[in-house]
Amino acid sequence: MLSKSIEEALNRQIKIEGDSSQVYLAMASWAEVQGFEGISTFMFAQSEEERMHMLKLVKYINQRGGQAKISSIVEPVLDLSSYKVLFKQLLEHEIKVSESINDLVGIALDERDYATHNFLQWYVAEQIEEEANARYILDKINLIGDDKGGLYLFDNEMKNFTSPVTTAK
């Protein structure tokens, strides 16, 4: 059985994952309209992943005797001035998500809820991967600079992005 404070903390994370899904959906839509086929494919997939992260929390809370809370959708506030700015925001966003996962792990330990602590390890590993992916992509973007050919190749690569990090899924 989850304590009330853990249930509330996990419910806050449901909202963060749901909001993340919306953020990447907005990015995907922007990239699609701009003609960045690869970037939009990546962002649509990223949005789906975040939804999966959210659903995993919903199931866990309900299985442990809590009640998952589904909140309203918030319109993402984004700077859509360039594809580079897009990926910078992706990294910043993921760093914030990592911080909230860390806070959650701290709460689980404080309350000696080892089941929740164990459940959260999947998210800890996932955040390492997501941050590493964003940094890897930003390094590539910095290499491209203003080279249009490089951008074309980059967008093409993003259609089948494979993470440089391998974590257990």
Ligand code: FEO
């Ligand atoms: Fe579910 Fe990208 O954090």
